[in-house]
Amino acid sequence: MPHKKKATTEEIIRVIHAYLSEEIELKDAAQQLQVHTSTIRRWIRHYKAEGIQFFMPHEHNRVYSAELKMKAVLSYLNGEGGYMFI
Structure with a gap:
């Protein structure tokens, strides 16, 4: 079974912005990044709390x-x- 392609930080931020500006729905955001909707929700919570820094390597x-x-x-x-x- 092939592995899922990992989304880049830029892709994640782009999709989060599109969702927050109501350009796309949650299920579409999850589909674009090939993750579950709960993952998108978690990323959005972290983005709102910490900003883009959350997605930067540390x-x-x-x-x-x-x-x-x-x-x-x-x-x-x-x-x-x-x-x-x-």
């Missing part, structure tokens, strides 16, 4: 600020979504 684990961590904890405790969403 050598070390990400370090989140204390402020961002506290905001996530409070959002979770206030019932604003599950831990995967936040």
